[in-house]
Amino acid sequence: MRExxxxxxxxxxxxxxxxxxxFAGYPITPATPILLHMVRExxxxxxxxxxxxxxxxxxxxxxxxAMTGRRVMTATSxxxxxxxxxxxxxxxxxxxxxxxxxxxxxxxxTGGATTxxxxxxxxxxxxxxxxxxxxxxxxxxxxxxxxxxxxxxxxAERFRVPVFIATDKETVAASAxxxxxxxxxxxxxxxxxxPAGADFIPYHVDxxxxxxxxxHFGGPHVVRFTTSSHDERGYIxxxxxxxxxxxxxxxxxxxxxxxxxxxxxxxxxxGADTLIVSYGITARSVEEAANRARxxxxxxxxxxxxxxxxxxxxxxxxxxxxxxxxxxxxxxLGQYRREIERLASDEQEVIGVHRVDGELISPDEILGQGxxx
Amino acid sequence: xxxxxxxxxxxxxxxxxxxxxxxxHGTILDNLNEALLALHLDPQKVVIVTDIGCxxxxxxxxxxxxxxxxHGRSVTYGTGIKLANPDLxxxxxxxxxxxxxxxxxLLNAARRNIGLTVLVFNNFxxxxxxxxxxxxxxxxxxxxxxxxxxxxxxxxxxxxxxINGASFVARATSFDKDLSQLITRAIQNDGFSxxxxxxxxxxxxxxxxxxxxxxxxxxxEGLDMQAGVMHEVTQPExxxxxxxxxxxxxxxxVMEPKPLKIKYKSQLRTKLQLVIAGEAGTKIGSxxxxxxxxxxxxxxxxxxxxxxxxTVKSGHSVGEVILSPEEILFTGISKPxxxxxxxxxxxxxxxxxxxxxxxxxxLVINAGLLPVDTRARKLMIDxxxxxxxxxxxEYWAIMALAELLRxxxxxxxxxxxxxxxxxxxxxxxxxxxxxxSAGLLDPG
Numbered sequence: 001m002r003e004x005x006x007x008x009x010x011x012x013x014x015x016x017x018x019x020x021x022x023f024a025g026y027p028i029t030p031a032t033p034i035l036l037h038m039v040r041e042x043x044x045x046x047x048x049x050x051x052x053x054x055x056x057x058x059x060x061x062x063x064x065x066a067m068t069g070r071r072v073m074t075a076t077s078x079x080x081x082x083x084x085x086x087x088x089x090x091x092x093x094x095x096x097x098x099x100x101x102x103x104x105x106x107x108x109x110t111g112g113a114t115t116x117x118x119x120x121x122x123x124x125x126x127x128x129x130x131x132x133x134x135x136x137x138x139x140x141x142x143x144x145x146x147x148x149x150x151x152x153x154x155x156a157e158r159f160r161v162p163v164f165i166a167t168d169k170e171t172v173a174a175s176a177x178x179x180x181x182x183x184x185x186x187x188x189x190x191x192x193x194x195p196a197g198a199d200f201i202p203y204h205v206d207x208x209x210x211x212x213x214x215x216h217f218g219g220p221h222v223v224r225f226t227t228s229s230h231d232e233r234g235y236i237x238x239x240x241x242x243x244x245x246x247x248x249x250x251x252x253x254x255x256x257x258x259x260x261x262x263x264x265x266x267x268x269x270x271g272a273d274t275l276i277v278s279y280g281i282t283a284r285s286v287e288e289a290a291n292r293a294r295x296x297x298x299x300x301x302x303x304x305x306x307x308x309x310x311x312x313x314x315x316x317x318x319x320x321x322x323x324x325x326x327x328x329x330x331x332x333l334g335q336y337r338r339e340i341e342r343l344a345s346d347e348q349e350v351i352g353v354h355r356v357d358g359e360l361i362s363p364d365e366i367l368g369q370g371x372x373x
Numbered sequence: 374x375x376x377x378x379x380x381x382x383x384x385x386x387x388x389x390x391x392x393x394x395x396x397x398h399g400t401i402l403d404n405l406n407e408a409l410l411a412l413h414l415d416p417q418k419v420v421i422v423t424d425i426g427c428x429x430x431x432x433x434x435x436x437x438x439x440x441x442x443x444h445g446r447s448v449t450y451g452t453g454i455k456l457a458n459p460d461l462x463x464x465x466x467x468x469x470x471x472x473x474x475x476x477x478x479l480l481n482a483a484r485r486n487i488g489l490t491v492l493v494f495n496n497f498x499x500x501x502x503x504x505x506x507x508x509x510x511x512x513x514x515x516x517x518x519x520x521x522x523x524x525x526x527x528x529x530x531x532x533x534x535x536i537n538g539a540s541f542v543a544r545a546t547s548f549d550k551d552l553s554q555l556i557t558r559a560i561q562n563d564g565f566s567x568x569x570x571x572x573x574x575x576x577x578x579x580x581x582x583x584x585x586x587x588x589x590x591x592x593x594e595g596l597d598m599q600a601g602v603m604h605e606v607t608q609p610e611x612x613x614x615x616x617x618x619x620x621x622x623x624x625x626x627v628m629e630p631k632p633l634k635i636k637y638k639s640q641l642r643t644k645l646q647l648v649i650a651g652e653a654g655t656k657i658g659s660x661x662x663x664x665x666x667x668x669x670x671x672x673x674x675x676x677x678x679x680x681x682x683x684t685v686k687s688g689h690s691v692g693e694v695i696l697s698p699e700e701i702l703f704t705g706i707s708k709p710x711x712x713x714x715x716x717x718x719x720x721x722x723x724x725x726x727x728x729x730x731x732x733x734x735x736l737v738i739n740a741g742l743l744p745v746d747t748r749a750r751k752l753m754i755d756x757x758x759x760x761x762x763x764x765x766x767e768y769w770a771i772m773a774l775a776e777l778l779r780x781x782x783x784x785x786x787x788x789x790x791x792x793x794x795x796x797x798x799x800x801x802x803x804x805x806x807x808x809x810s811a812g813l814l815d816p817g
Contacts, residue, residue: 001632001633002632002633002635002668002669002674003630003631003632003633003636003669004631004633004662004665004669004675004677005630009628012628013628013630016628018625022456022457023648024453029683041627041628043619043622043623044622044623044624044625044626044627045623046623048456048457048615050615051478052449053477053478053481054477056446056478057446057449057452057477057478057481058441058451059449060446060449060450060452060453060478061449061450061452061453061456062446062453063442063450063453063461064422064440064449064450064451064452064453064454064455064456064457065453065454065456065457066453067440067453067454068454068457068458068461069451069457069458069797070457077711085447086443086446090442090443113683114680114681114682114683125535130436170678170704173678173679174676174677174678174679174704175662175665175675175676176675176676176704177665177669177673177674177675177676177701177703180630180632184780217420217438217454217458217461218417218418218419218438218458218461219417220415221417222416222436222437222438223438223439224432224433224438224439225439225440225441225442226439226440226441227441227443228441233431234439235387236430236433236441254592281704284702284703284704285702285703285705287702288702288703292701327531357703360703360704360705362703362705362707363702363703364707
């Protein structure tokens with residue numbers, strides 16, 4: 001059986017199957033369909049979904065709800081991410097498991113509400129003060145939208161951190177044909193909750209890289225949550241030892257587990273001198289371009305990056321090994337190319353294929369600009 | 374914890390308060406403690422949410438749950454907590470500064486009548502950052518950012534929330550003997566409660582303005598903002614009202630897939646790229662969607678993109694449909710195989726696409742439009758011949774697609790008929806449009 005389905009529907013369905021039971025969002029093209037699905041569907045499951053008064057409160061509601069034990073999600077586009085920024089920092093600081101969908105559209109500012117783009121890729125990583133890590137996943141198609149939403153919830157539970165789904169107007173708004181049995185299911189783990197009865201220290205970890213167990217407001221423990229630099233009991237502190245340890249911990253719990261988070265698809269062809277790197281919607285054009293180049297007798301390899309942040313460095317280095325040059329195809333002026341450039345060797349050439357006019361990059365452009373015709 | 378044994382909600386390990394001598398904050402917190410004792414609340418069921426500023430230090434002195442968040446946003450965290458778990462008692466502590474930066478949230482929390490108890494620690498200036506003016510600084514007030522006197526009128530926080538849906542609103546001072554009883558009443562109210570508590574900032578507002586308890590009382594008098602309960606009504610509390618409003622949806626089927634079973638056969642062997650040039654309000658997306666479903670029923674893959682300006686009932690509406698026996702990767706159309714030019718706005722938008730058409734491609738053009746030059750085969754479609762009941766523009770795309778299927782045999786017309794069929798008036802009208810469209814296309 002097949003179905004005709006949009007990315008927005010697939011994300012909403014993925015969230016519901018992941019056990020999402022709280023959603024808050026504010027209308028913005030092209031993320032609005034996700035809000036509409038959630039306000040309609042969640043009450044049927046006893047969940048709560050609400051249009052907040054703005055993007056700032058969407059995040060505020062979600063963070064508050066997560067601290068009572070809810071599985072939370074919000075969805076917006078670039079201008080909304082700008083307003084989410086301060087609360088993304090709060091979610092990082094307070095170690096809040098949450099999923100944030102960014103349906104990218106043309107920037108800067110209001111940009112093009114109904115035109116597609118991939119211009120938020122560095123913004124999502126560096127969009128909040130302090131620069132501490134988050135996780136960003138990028139679906140290439142509607143089927144991915146479903147699976148990566150499940151995975152986003154799983155990673156949010158695993159690492160107590162905001163996990164972004166970096167999608168785009170094209171993927172969420174367009175309809176595509178999907179084999180209904182082809183959706184990959186991912187089991188979303190239960191939240192690691194501190195047992196009742198034992199002592200509970202809200203931010204205690206045995207060692208850097210560990211993730212603290214959670215307790216919820218209304219549960220068996222009294223819980224402290226704070227936006228400020230804190231000790232492991234959640235009390236504000238300026239003690240350099242405690243502050244240093246906290247900030248090292250916020251980075252280490254992600255940085256020490258890059259390989260666990262890493263998700264790429266390497267299609268390596270023996271003898272290929274070119275690797276085409278892409279993510280999200282452009283990966284589809286890349287696949288078609290690579291198929292055509294191979295039919296014409298040119299060997300190319302492709303790398304699709306599903307987990308953009310933390311950068312899956314080992315997997316990218318492995319993919320780069322043995323090629324003379326890499327093409328990085330993206331709907332911005334070279335944001336992820338920066339990451340490939342720093343991982344490439346001095347002898348390797350890194351070439352960007354870009355478009356920022358709201359149109360998709362076609363397989364012809366990739367072949368032409370990549371000298372693969 | 375057995376709260377009948379609880380002698381205090383304050384944490385002795387954290388006391389004394391770090392507030393400046395003469396500051397009212399500690400007094401208000403003592404009164405909050407008294408109120409919690411009077412209500413015998415389970416500390417695990419209480420969440421104290423604090424904003425930014427000196428009052429943001431308050432949560433740490435309590436043995437209850439605590440949430441210390443960003444400036445002005447405390448009400449949003451409190452709302453999320455209450456929405457998620459209506460059984461929790463949420464007390465929000467914010468200053469006059471938080472009321473300024475977070476005024477929008479305050480307004481909307483009041484409007485929802487969400488069950489928060491907001492205590493405003495109002496000392497007319499920003500104490501923590503060095504005595505800048507706030508939205509409650511009286512006219513003439515000297516602060517570090519109004520060195521020549523405040524010109525802006527102070528906001529009446531109580532009137533603002535009372536007129537917008539709050540169900541318990543009071544003004545008080547930190548000197549009031551009955552403050553704890555007032556806080557008790559505010560917590561007891563199910564819906565949104567706010568107490569605007571006036572007090573002295575002895576580090577800034579007092580020395581800068583020779584301010585005092587008497588001056589504070591005189592200011593209340595002068596601004597006609599007297600202390601007391603100003604507003605008390607019974608209204609449904611939001612988190613419970615939400616649950617009641619959606620209760621009948623509970624258990625309904627959730628996002629069921631609508632699988633399409635392959636029942637028909639298509640002769641299509643290569644990718645077909647189709648552009649439908651319409652205008653807003655002419656159901657291009659809906660017709661294109663049905664066309665795609667018909668293709669899937671015939672064993673094809675389909676994608677549909679939609680381009681439109683930010684306006685709703687004006688401007689172009691262009692659908693891009695790809696049908697293919699194989700999986701479709703790139704969803705854009707660099708050069709279409711077929712263009713349906715149905716409306717002037719859409720035609721303007723797809724001119725470049727039409728210029729790309731080759732001799733073997735097809736342009737179907739509305740006979741009512743100005744002539745278009747093209748290398749492609751050109752067929753006219755005359756909607757004027759449609760029956761009177763189906764003359765409306767919203768049927769044109771469906772009729773053109775049905776004629777395209779008859780003429781080009783992309784997939785069986787029955788599949789398209791099945792794709793639009795719904796047992797309601799809309800479905801029947803669409804079906805009628807498909808059937809009535811035969812002969813509209815001039816085979817040339």
